[in-house]
Amino acid sequence: MVEKLTWDYVYGCDPVPQQTSEFNKLHEYYEALNEGRLMTTKCDACGQVLWPPRTVCPECMSGRLSWTQLPDEGEIIVFTVQESGAFPGFTLPLIFAYLQFGPVRFIGKIIGAEPEELAPGKKVRLQPEKQEDGRILPAFRLI
Amino acid sequence: MPRRVAVVAAGTSRKWGIFPGTYRDLISEAGKATFDSNPRIKPADIEGFILASVFPERSVFQSHVATLAAETVGVKPLKLFQRVENMCGSGTIAIRTAYMAIASGLADVVMVIGAEKMHTPQPVETYLSMLGGVDREYEGSLGVTAPAQFALAAQSHMQKYGTTQEQMSLVSVKNHTHAANNPYAHFPKACTLEEVLNARPVTTPFTILDCSPITDGAAGMILMSEDKAWEYTDKPVFILGTGQAASGFNYANVPSDLGDWTMLQKAAQDAYRMAGVTAEDIDVAEVHDCFSISEIIITEELGFAAKGEGGSFIADGRSDYGGDVVINPRGGLLGCGHPLGATGVAQGVELFRQLRGEAGVRQVEDARMGLGHNLSGVSEHHVLIYGRGDL
Numbered sequence: 348m349v350e351k352l353t354w355d356y357v358y359g360c361d362p363v364p365q366q367t368s369e370f371n372k373l374h375e376y377y378e379a380l381n382e383g384r385l386m387t388t389k390c391d392a393c394g395q396v397l398w399p400p401r402t403v404c405p406e407c408m409s410g411r412l413s414w415t416q417l418p419d420e421g422e423i424i425v426f427t428v429q430e431s432g433a434f435p436g437f438t439l440p441l442i443f444a445y446l447q448f449g450p451v452r453f454i455g456k457i458i459g460a461e462p463e464e465l466a467p468g469k470k471v472r473l474q475p476e477k478q479e480d481g482r483i484l485p486a487f488r489l490i
Numbered sequence: 491m492p493r494r495v496a497v498v499a500a501g502t503s504r505k506w507g508i509f510p511g512t513y514r515d516l517i518s519e520a521g522k523a524t525f526d527s528n529p530r531i532k533p534a535d536i537e538g539f540i541l542a543s544v545f546p547e548r549s550v551f552q553s554h555v556a557t558l559a560a561e562t563v564g565v566k567p568l569k570l571f572q573r574v575e576n577m578c579g580s581g582t583i584a585i586r587t588a589y590m591a592i593a594s595g596l597a598d599v600v601m602v603i604g605a606e607k608m609h610t611p612q613p614v615e616t617y618l619s620m621l622g623g624v625d626r627e628y629e630g631s632l633g634v635t636a637p638a639q640f641a642l643a644a645q646s647h648m649q650k651y652g653t654t655q656e657q658m659s660l661v662s663v664k665n666h667t668h669a670a671n672n673p674y675a676h677f678p679k680a681c682t683l684e685e686v687l688n689a690r691p692v693t694t695p696f697t698i699l700d701c702s703p704i705t706d707g708a709a710g711m712i713l714m715s716e717d718k719a720w721e722y723t724d725k726p727v728f729i730l731g732t733g734q735a736a737s738g739f740n741y742a743n744v745p746s747d748l749g750d751w752t753m754l755q756k757a758a759q760d761a762y763r764m765a766g767v768t769a770e771d772i773d774v775a776e777v778h779d780c781f782s783i784s785e786i787i788i789t790e791e792l793g794f795a796a797k798g799e800g801g802s803f804i805a806d807g808r809s810d811y812g813g814d815v816v817i818n819p820r821g822g823l824l825g826c827g828h829p830l831g832a833t834g835v836a837q838g839v840e841l842f843r844q845l846r847g848e849a850g851v852r853q854v855e856d857a858r859m860g861l862g863h864n865l866s867g868v869s870e871h872h873v874l875i876y877g878r879g880d881l
């Protein structure tokens with residue numbers, strides 16, 4: 348029997364990560380997003396809260412990590428409003444902010460806000476975005 | 491003691507932009523230009539071959555590209571061959587790797603080619619490929635690419651140091667003006683401050699003229715041990731120092747003030763120390779102006795301007811002809827385009843020409859020492875210092 352490749356889905360052209368236990372040891376991160384919680388890993392040995400989540404602590408090489416919930420509120424450090432240059436499927440404008448969530452910082456996508464409402468210091472909270480195929484990605488809205 | 495290493499030949503593909511040919515054709519053109527720059531060197535003289543190329547797997551569906559490229563330019567590398575991929579800084583890293591091979595005695599003659607075919611029949615594919623140039627799982631999947639990352643750095647620099655959009659735009663004005671004197675530049679046309687400010691917005695605070703374009707291009711260089719170099723040219727250009735430093739990949743793990751590029755400071759200090767020089771000794775620099783803000787921050791971290799004063803440094807003309815140091819005489823990434831793997835090599839080609847007095851209308855008067863800087867992200871930097879052979 349000849350195997351068939353499904354050309355309308357090729358993982359090498361899919362920006363969204365695999366999120367199930369079959370392909371991702373950190374699938375609980377996505378499961379928590381589905382429940383509206385922003386989780387990351389904390390090292391049981393040295394106590395470091397890590398972003399992105401890990402399976403091994405890069406600070407002390409311990410393999411013992413636990414899931415920990417980040418605070419409900421984060422803060423915008425700086426932001427940018429992108430009006431062109433996105434891959435099809437991303438709706439413009441895209442707003443990206445450098446966010447502080449408790450002990451970690453990362454780039455987050457801001458949704459449901461007008462650019463003029465944004466400013467450094469403004470507070471945001473998680474509002475995950477479901478993808479068409481059921482996978483989920485983090486996004487944030489102003490409080 | 492490491493052996494001294496010199497550049498003895500250098501060239502670029504003829505016209506950067508949308509290249510009307512295949513990846514192989516592009517590599518052929520850069521290879522020919524490199525050999526043509528020094529007819530004493532033949533492909534059979536080359537012992538080592540290094541190719542800098544970032545995503546040929548995606549853009550031309552080809553991996554295993556180092557030997558493909560070596561074969562294309564007629565080189566049978568009997569001592570070493572490899573590809574270098576570290577995103578936008580790959581070209582400089584390839585030169586640095588050739589330097590290491592020669593300095594250590596592993597080979598006497600090494601050719602470096604940087605090549606990137608970024609344009610595909612369906613142009614938006616390139617945006618998808620660029621998602622893979624950041625942390626695809628946690629950043630790229632959200633739609634983040636380089637423009638947004640560097641825009642955040644610009645916002646941070648503006649907030650902390652009061653840098654203005656006008657000052658950033660002046661970088662673009664200067665580099666496009668320089669590019670007008672460079673026949674291979676993707677955009678060899680000067681532009682005004684108003685044109686930059688009023689161009690199509692990309693991501694605040696950048697307009698399209700604050701961003702380096704998507705470009706096909708290639709460049710090549712041949713390096714030799716000092717003994718060999720004098721056999722093949724009367725005007726070798728020596729690599730005097732080099733430094734490289736990285737502190738993180740995801741934006742979670744880079745210095746929190748996104749406009750402070752401490753890893754560049756570290757890489758530059760190592761390069762200056764190795765060369766026994768300071769920023770004041772540099773006459774000409776080719777630096778990584780992937781976005782206009784980048785050049786402002788780079789001039790600070792390289793020590794040309796005080797920290798936080800990169801904006802006034804460009805506004806006061808101190809990085810142009812007649813200033814403290816001429817920055818990006820070939821037109822930078824903004825004017826030439828940024829074919830990822832080719833950029834660092836092309837920067838080296840320009841410095842080779844400048845230090846030999848062969849840069850024509852772009853010539854920086856009495857250029858004796860040059861600096862090349864490439865980056866792969868706000869916290870990953872690669873620096874090379876080149877000096878004239880008669881110093």
Ligand SMILES: [Zn+2]
Pocket residue numbers: 390391392393394395404405406407408409
């Ligand atoms: Zn640990």
